[in-house]
Amino acid sequence: MIAARGGLRLVQRRVAALRRAVVAEVEDMNRLIYHILRGGVVVSVAVLVFGFVLVAMTGRPIPERSIPPRSLGDQLYHFTPEGYLSLGVLILIFTPVVRVLLSLLSFVKEGDRMYVLMTLIVFANLITSLFLLA
Amino acid sequence: MSIAVLLILAIAAFLAGIGGSYLGIGGGVFLIPFMTLVLSVNIKVAIATSLIGVIATSSGAASVYVRDHLTNLRLAMFLEVATTLGGIAGALVGLRVPELFLYFAFGVMVLYAAAAMARVRETARQRAYQAGAEPRLTERLKLSSVYFDQEDQGVYRYRVERPVAGFGVSAAAGLFSGLLGVGGGFIKVPAMNILMRVPMKAAVATSNFMIGVTAAASAFIYYPQGLVDPGLAAMVIIGVFSGTNLGTRLLEHSKASNVRFAFAVFLAAMGLAMLLSRLPGVSI
Numbered sequence: 001m002i003a004a005r006g007g008l009r010l011v012q013r014r015v016a017a018l019r020r021a022v023v024a025e026v027e028d029m030n031r032l033i034y035h036i037l038r039g040g041v042v043v044s045v046a047v048l049v050f051g052f053v054l055v056a057m058t059g060r061p062i063p064e065r066s067i068p069p070r071s072l073g074d075q076l077y078h079f080t081p082e083g084y085l086s087l088g089v090l091i092l093i094f095t096p097v098v099r100v101l102l103s104l105l106s107f108v109k110e111g112d113r114m115y116v117l118m119t120l121i122v123f124a125n126l127i128t129s130l131f132l133l134a
Numbered sequence: 135m136s137i138a139v140l141l142i143l144a145i146a147a148f149l150a151g152i153g154g155s156y157l158g159i160g161g162g163v164f165l166i167p168f169m170t171l172v173l174s175v176n177i178k179v180a181i182a183t184s185l186i187g188v189i190a191t192s193s194g195a196a197s198v199y200v201r202d203h204l205t206n207l208r209l210a211m212f213l214e215v216a217t218t219l220g221g222i223a224g225a226l227v228g229l230r231v232p233e234l235f236l237y238f239a240f241g242v243m244v245l246y247a248a249a250a251m252a253r254v255r256e257t258a259r260q261r262a263y264q265a266g267a268e269p270r271l272t273e274r275l276k277l278s279s280v281y282f283d284q285e286d287q288g289v290y291r292y293r294v295e296r297p298v299a300g301f302g303v304s305a306a307a308g309l310f311s312g313l314l315g316v317g318g319g320f321i322k323v324p325a326m327n328i329l330m331r332v333p334m335k336a337a338v339a340t341s342n343f344m345i346g347v348t349a350a351a352s353a354f355i356y357y358p359q360g361l362v363d364p365g366l367a368a369m370v371i372i373g374v375f376s377g378t379n380l381g382t383r384l385l386e387h388s389k390a391s392n393v394r395f396a397f398a399v400f401l402a403a404m405g406l407a408m409l410l411s412r413l414p415g416v417s418i
Contacts, residue, residue, distance in 0.1 A: 029207075030200050037197035037346075041190060041375050048368040062140070062365035066357060085364035089186055092371055093353045095193050096346040103211060114275060115208065118215050122347065125218035129354040132222070 029106045036102055040095030044088045051084035097126055139173055140365060144373035146172075147187060151377020155195030156385045158338030159319030160188030160345045161374060163244055166314070167407060175366070177237070181314060182361035185353045187370040188311075192346025194378030199339035202386065206279045206336055209294060209326075210343045213304040217318065217348040220308025225355040227313055237409070240314050243321075244405030250324040252398035271297045281336045284386045292333050300330040304344075311345070312352035319345050320401075338385060 055062055063082040066089065067075055075083025100123050107115040146168045147161075154161030162184040169180035199205045272278060277294040294300075303325040311318035319341045326337035356362060 030203060030205075033207075034197045034201040037193040037200070041193045041197075041371070044190075045372055045375055048371060051364070051368060064363050064365060065360050066362040066364050066367075068358060068360070082364065085368050088371070089362060089364055089367045090357075092186060092189055092193070093350055093357065096189060096350040099193075100214075100347060103207070107211075115211060118211050122211065122214045122218050125215075125222060126347070126351055126354070129218075129222045129225070129351040132226075132355055 029102075033099060033102060036099050037095060040091060040098065044092040044095070046088075047084055047091060048088035051081050051088055054079060054081040054084055097123075100126065140369045143169070143173065143366060144369040147370040147373025148377040150187065151191055151194065151374035152381040152384070153377075154188075154191040154319070154374070155342060155378040155381030156338075157320070158323045158341035159191075160184075160311075160349060161191045161377075162188050162314070163320065163401060165370065166240065169366070171407065175363075179361050179363055179366070182353070182356040182359075183363055183366045183370055185349045185356060186362060186367040187374050188349035189346050189353065190371045190374040191378055192342055192344075192349065194375045195382050196339070196343040196346060198378075198382040198386075199342060202282065202284075204281050204335055204339035204386070205343045206277070206281075206294075206332065206340045207343075208275060209277050209279070209330075209332070210340050212275055212277060212297070213301060213322070213340075214344050214347050216301045216305035217308030217311065217322075217344055218351045220305040220310075221312040221318075221348045221351040222355070224309040224312025224314075225352040227309075231313075239310075241405045241409035243310060243314065244401050245409075248398045248402035248405060250320070250328070268293050269295060269297055279336070281333065281339075283333075283335060285388065290333055290336075292331070292336065295331045296329050300325055303329060308348050308351075311348050312355070318348055335385065 052062075058081060060081060063085060067082050067086050069090070072083060072086060072090070076087060100119060104116065104119040104123060107119055147165065150161030150164040150168075153159070153164060165184045165187050166177070166180050169175040169183065170177050175183070196205065200207070267273075268278060272294045275297070277297060278292060279294075280289055280291045282289050304322060307318035307321035307325065310321060322341040322344060323334075323337050326332040326340060327334055332340065353362075
């Protein structure tokens with residue numbers, strides 16, 4: 001009984017420590033940016049590898065042209081290698097955009113108006129280039 | 135593209151990832167000549183694919199540098215305003231200029247970077263915090279920062295000099311980046327290190343952080359043109375990401391100045407190869 005209670009207390013303490021670590025991690029902007037950038041590349045690589053698996057399974061040649069974002073949904077639905085390879089590339093391209101958004105949130109939280117303005121300009125430039133020739 | 139070609143590209147991208155993360159550049163300086171000269175890829179496809187590689191280098195390496203507090207996030211955001219504007223302008227011009235011009239612009243730029251790298255040498259005196267008042271803009275934007283150096287376990291405080299000049303050079307770096315599909319890092323690193331007096335490792339980390347956003351602004355323009363070859367891009371992403379895992383560890387623990395010189399020689403050779411390959415009567 002005492003051992004069980006001791007064990008429970010140990011578990012509770014571990015959980016509390018874990019929660020503190022998670023909170024500290026989220027509060028630390030550097031850690032969060034680390035996870036976003038890292039996560040973006042890791043997910044992108046995973047999708048690309050899946051694309052190559054599809055190439056091997058369908059026996060089709062490796063695509064040489066990226067498909068336009070408009071027809072991406074259709075391609076993904078039909079599990080074509082083109083679709084998944086393009087999706088992997090697109091996830092990677094969008095990772096820095098998410099990072100900029102994250103910076104924006106952190107500067108808003110800090111109440112740093114100059115940097116909120118600068119981040120907004122950078123974000124506007126990214127959006128401009130996205131729609132410029134699309 | 136055959137499987138063999140793709141595997142060779144993945145290995146090249148791996149090496150570009152190591153070099154890119156170690157030196158704060160995107161790795162496009164390796165990948166574009168490699169793709170055009172060795173794999174005979176069309177230069178515009180090579181540029182678009184290289185931009186993807188630059189984003190992979192940036193995300194892979196910058197994540198580690200941000201975690202380890204080498205990156206100056208404020209300085210990066212300040213200069214990103216300039217680089218994204220330049221990046222859009224560069225990509226717009228890049229789609230409309232003849233290929234010959236691209237080769238020459240690239241060759242000249244690489245040679246300039248080689249000279250800049252060979253000249254830079256960071257001394258303890260240079261790294262020490264300088265006395266006196268900070269420039270007004272630096273103070274207002276709180277650009278000065280500290281970084282932790284794992285090589286000698288030291289924490290270094292530094293101040294950012296000449297913020298306006300650095301901003302201007304970053305705009306030019308962004309222009310080149312969009313024009314030629316390189317990260318523009320080898321302009322940003324010397325600009326931060328020599329002009330703004332940011333310590334080498336902090337400059338490398340901050341440059342690595344910025345080039346992803348710069349390249350993304352250009353990639354958005356190239357991607358809808360159908361210039362991104364997904365097979366090539368996939369190999370480049372996978373190779374580069376593996377390389378950055380090694381390159382970041384190398385940078386954090388070593389003296390950057392030693393490898394810089396050998397790297398400058400390599401860059402000079404690449405630049406010459408690019409220039410010579412387009413001269414009439416020369417075949418490489």
